[in-house]
Amino acid sequence: MKKKYWKSLEELNGRQQQDYVGDHLYVNKNEMSGLIEEKSLNTSSSRRDFLKLCGFSIATSALIAGCERPVQKAIPYLFKPEEITPGKANYYASTFFDGDDYGSILVKVRDGRPIKIEGNDLCPLSDGSASARIQASVLELYDSARFRHPMEDGSQVSWEYADKRVIDGLRSAAESGGKTVLLTGTVISPSTKSIINKFLQKQPGFQWVQYDPLSFSAVLEANRICFNSRVVPSYRFDNAQLIVGFSADFLGTWLMPATFAGQYAGGRRVPAEDPQMSRHIQFESSMSITGAAADERIQVKPSQVKGVLRYLYDRLRGSMPVSIPGFDATLDRIAAELDENRGRSLLVCGINDIDIQVLVNGINYLLGNYGPVIDFMSRIGLRSGDDAAMERLIAEMKNGEVSALLIHNVNPVFDHPDGEGFGQGMERVGVKISLAPSKDETSALCDFVCPDNHYLESWGDAIPVTWQYSLQQPAIRPLGDTRQMQDSMLKWLGEEVDYYTYLRNYWQVSVFGLPEAGKEFDDRWNDCLQKGVFITSIPEGPQPSFNETHLAEIPSGSTVPAGEGFFEMEITQSIAAGSGRHANNPWLQELPDPVSKLSWDNFLAVSPADAESLSLATGDIVRIDGDIRIAVLVQPGQAPGTVSAAMGYGRTIAGKVAEGVGVNVMPLAGFAGGCTDYRVNISTPERTGEKHKMALSQTHHSMEGRAIVRETTLGEYRGNRSAGNEMRQKILDHMYTLYEEVKFDGLHWAMAIDLNACTGCSACVIACQAENNIPVIGKEEVYRRRIMHWMRIDRYYSGESDNPTVHFMPVMCQHCDNAPCENVCPVSATNHSDEGINQMAYVRCIGTKYCINNCPYKVRRFNWFGYARSDKYNSYMNDETGRMVLNPDVTVRERGIVEKCSFCIQRIQEAKIEAKNEGRVLSDEELLPACAQTCPSKAIIFGNIADKNSRIYKAFQDKRNYHLLEELHTLPSVGYLTRIRNKQS
């Protein structure tokens, strides 16, 4: 039977695509009034007026053009630094760690300005890739919401004054006998830890609390209970043949998503010679990209997870499990599958509940996964925050036991469930010092702000996993009068040394173990600095023994489900927003959520069944528990009886981009069993009758009823390499043309996307935006379906609306050799290059938009306004400092012209010129567009298809390869490899 693919519920139900809020596509007059004068809308204009206007505009333009060109200055360096060549980019290896995510990175610095982040391919964790948030972090360097100088109660002070007051404050805190608390996010920098230890020794009553808004407390605690080791072990998704996830979005947001996506994709790539792939089963209530990637997605309510795990544990142990209605058969099957994959399976769970995590540990232990798949010998340093300690801190603060509070890299007033309580507690603290780099809710309540540098302005180090050291070096001088946190701490400790020297000394003694600084140290230090990482041997040894005591105490059976009139709500994370610390980043705000396709908002995901029974529709504002009012999005795949909403939205003090975007749902979260509980029971969402504008980016380019995503199962693929892609042969057989076939001599660029590897993580979208100066247009314009991204992730559903299969498909300009857009351009602004690129000459474009209308892929974008110039748009480009991030190798587009993917022509040209000048063949490996470069799962293959030895040529020869809408005979240069799912049936 032919599978029915659909993109929205309206499409599935055969309804017309209705607009969620009135006729918003027709811009009403009030909105237009700012753009066009009222008068010209009302009066009819005659031919004569037109001619007058014509004459006037010609005369004016002639007058302007006739004037002398402005005198331009060319100001060379006074002293040119040796390593800088004007016009050429330098790449510096550094480290990204914001408290949530780690990445070893390369910073592209052009003429002294960092303009792009790329993954460091020498780091096994990054492997050349960087997630969307890491990619976007460069923009925050130029954020105008950053603090420019130290402040006392909101007014500027000098560093000398601030230091004196802080030191006095700390001294009087110590003398008063109260506690001095340093509250940080997870710290993975060994040298910073040693500075904190110095503080611990020097300051009486000093206490260090680590707090993670994305908590892993339960995992840590469960590991302490089971293995007597309070750490996060490393996971090897590439070694797992069977992956079972429980509400763990490990491809999108859980722990180290970019690393895991790379490992995961390794097991999901199907070699044609020997078709093998891992199998992935995901249990979840809300729809994540991990659930979308799974071979089998099973809906489960958060309250049922414990019972399900207990069932699996009991079944695997051979004891009689307590039945869970509706799940038994499935669980028996999965237990059997797990049994078959002992030692090569992996269970992960994202629920912050100790009992659940102990059960997960128990099952993994039973299956013998510790060692080959989960490794306690190499530990992950991320997420060492302790929820219980944070709870205690709030209580202590409220009791007035805390005399001094230093806050670095966390914003608990916003993202802690009891943020309000934390704020109240702060009132009773003697001296409150924030080290926040930019304004946030917590620093607003502090007495002193001693702003930290942006990480691209700072030195640093990190140990993300036991066997890897990672160095961080500044790529630019601090833009404001800021000082990095470690320097401030050293200053307050009364140390004479600056952090750079301290860091070098630390590495000399503690990392390299060298007795004295000298040539050997310099060489090793410089080597590490250049490579960004220092990899020690991966430790081997026995895994810790398992303690079953606690496990035995966990009761069998399902926990009490939410009663009548209640909904189980899960607070999730979105790929773009995360914990909300990057909320003032317009790139991330405008990045559509890969599943819901909504940007500039969070939403309450409601299952289609519940939406129908509650008569809710997308865009309805509902009231949930108390005062939280949030817009509904009907999300196919959401488990009935559950709802979910992402954290990280609803910032109130963050800068002009973030403020007022979305709703903060963290106050709903609770605290249970020593851990923050992201699962809550809420009363039935109550309609308010109001509507919210939903800036959805997908419904505006529907490809109705055509076979766009092609899919097969592993079983079928084993029998037939063209399975799922049979229609390609039929189409090829019917391709007749009267025109001569276009031949490419030398270079013919092409791209193939392995739909099996693509997870929809959207890192490519941000990479493309950073590389190609793509404007941010703001919610209003996205709402008008004008999003500018050159690379979009199309999402399709198939199957039932309650639990559909989700398909992702990255779509960018297909660079058709027979391009429909090229034929219709009246001024030949778009045409075909000798290298097979559909090229777009912006200066020639007059904005007829014929090409947009004639493009079957809808990949061309129109600059409705001068986004780079007008203050009307929430764009980084019209910001004094924000525009420093622009790539000087790419034109900033004007109003009224069309733009689209260029295959990163500037990168192609650069690589070609280099190869030409060196007189050598251009290698397949050295040249990648930004999207392919950053893809964590290496799903994008790019190269020269005219070269028969290239990887791309081989990919195009693969029987899985097909082209989007190839029946139109557009002959795209972008191919897609048919998706294969490892389904049992």
Add this chain to the structure above:
Amino acid sequence: MQNPSELLRTARKAILLSCALLFLSINVSSNENMSALYQETEEAGQVLGPPTTDDIKRGERLFRGLISPGPDAASCASCHNTGLIDSFNWNPSAHEIALAYRDRSHDDFYQVVMDPVSAKMTEVHDSYRLSEEEIFQIKAWMDEFAEHGMESRPVITSLLLFILLFVIFLGAIADLVIFKKIPYKLIHLVVILVAGLFMVKNIAHEAIALGRSQFYEPDQPIKFSHRVHALENQTDCLYCHSIAEYSHSAGIPSTSQCMNCHVIVREGTYSGRFEINKLVEAYENDIPVRWIRVHNLPDHAFFSHAQHTGSAGLDCSECHGEVETMDRVKQVSDLSMGWCLDCHRSTEVDVLDNEFYSLYMQLREDVTSGRIDYATARDTGGTDCMKCHY
């Protein structure tokens, strides 16, 4: 000619049209030659002893040579121009000197005029017989001159010519239609034709040159002469423009690089010490030199020096002209797209020896088999839009 009101309407239309065209030809060319230094106003300096109006007047006369500065001595103004000039003058202009000495004492000024250090100045100033008072008067005038700036003189631009022709053109039409003073219509015809043709030519010329600046030759803040450096002292282009071989940009050398030589060379053959002093001063005071950019490509055109000097093997002069003969750099080529493409269509590309082109099998075969004489940049995609515009 029967209906005068219709004719009037026609005339009015013609005038309107001409006005529009007039706009088209406007070409304001005045401060093209203004040096960057003059545009920067500095605070007025102090003057020792208040000079009287007479002092200033006498100072000006002395400077301009109305009062002889000494037997057989040329006037100051004969070397140090007081007005804007088109030609290149090695000697500092009166205004530059005035600015340089505004904040310095009379003794300094006396010293430099009467007992100069540099050889060239010593030779020229040798015949000066000026008293201390006269020097004081010259300085007094110069201090005032520093405030006024250079004297501008009317420049006959194409605009003035255009207006003149336009008036004649209109006059001829008016006489033909209304006044009828000149009996021979042939005269009208000739005048209208000639003036009209000139105007059309002018408009066409200006329209083509829109946004281009061929023959642009601005005064630089320091009178750096490529002739002296590249021709007389045989410095290689790439010694200073070293990154031209591996970057998009050819690069203007940093001030510290100039100082590689000028740490020793402190006196120029033609310029004495005045110009080199500016460099040294900039270097010592950490003020970058604000050169005037001569070759300006529009922002949407990406050009790589590396490719053109590297694999293409072009000589600098092929685009920049004989820079080594220029005292003041002048844009020789118009840098238009047509000019680029002409070269791309005709210049040979060495596809056989450069391994990069080994992928271009068809092209190589065409060359080796003699089907085409040689491969051009166009054959390797050198005329594609996205080779330069992205």
